[in-house]
Amino acid sequence: MEQPEGFVFTPENLEWAQAVIKKYPEGRQASAVISLLWRAQEQNGGWVSEPALRYIAEMLDMAYIRVYEVVTFYTMFNLQPVGRYYLQVCGTTPCMLSGAQDLTEACRKHIGPKDTVSDDGMFSWTEVECLGACVNAPMVQINKYYYEDLTPESLGDIIERLRKGEDVPPGPQDGRQGCAPKSGPNTLIDAAIYGSDDSGPEPGYAGTSDPKSKMPGPY
Known part of the structure; x- marks a missing residue:
């Protein structure tokens, strides 16, 4: 080279x-x-x-x-050029069981062959081992950011939006809040543990649906 x-x-x-x-x-x-x-x-x-x-x-x-x-x-170092957006598709067991193989097909469709830079120079992709986000499988790392809870369709949409120059927020792509259960919160949801009224959790405490809220302070 x-x-x-x-x-x-x-x-x-x-x-x-x-x-x-x-x-x-x-x-x-x-x-x-x-x-x-x-x-x-x-x-x-x-x-x-x-x-x-x-x-x-x-x-x-x-x-x-x-x-x-x-x-x-160390596999995080690349010895050949990569695209402006470098996609690393996790292929370890939780992601594979959740559809990682379908994500690699989406990469082939929207970018091209693995470990090659797309014709427009914007993208390249590869397969990697565990990236540590198993609870949000399947997932892909794009440059420094994690895109989680993906489907082939949502990953394809991300690629095309990036190609157009749009900003695509990282994190779960299916509406899930962080690592919460896919079925929704199932712990710390009893309003009684937060007070004597029925108004629900006090803002800023575990169990709130506000992603910007603060966690409880020290006891």
Whole structure:
């Protein structure tokens, strides 16, 4: 694959990187390698180039092969270009049982083959292991954000809206509030535990349907 001629951190990222390196004792600067690789990937449009690897190796006084070992061990690093919107479809058991395979078909339909950038340069997608949002399966991570409780239709709609430049709020896409049961709240819904009247939960306490409400304070 063709590589860019070089890589350097922007002045802002260089200042940030130097501050991160200073957190570690002399001779232990290599401990900053993952942080610097992640920032390089963000700066480089979602992937880490070979010049970026060599730049970071020199900055941390590491052998190039040691940096390469790290970047190839962790799956969140990409060694080839990705689209502006990078979709990671979770395929571990809860998501697979909930329809993850249908989401991969939606990606093929709206984007193209796996691990390739779409013709317009806006999208690419891949399959990954557990992203830790099993209760909201099936789900997809798009760049930094989780889109949960998906169907092939809702994922296709998200892709097309992003293609049009629209903002698509992350989180559950079926109207569910966070990780609440799909059938609706079934605990802490008895008004009596919040007071003597029948007005329901006091605003700001567990059981309220207001997603912006505050949780109870300390006892």
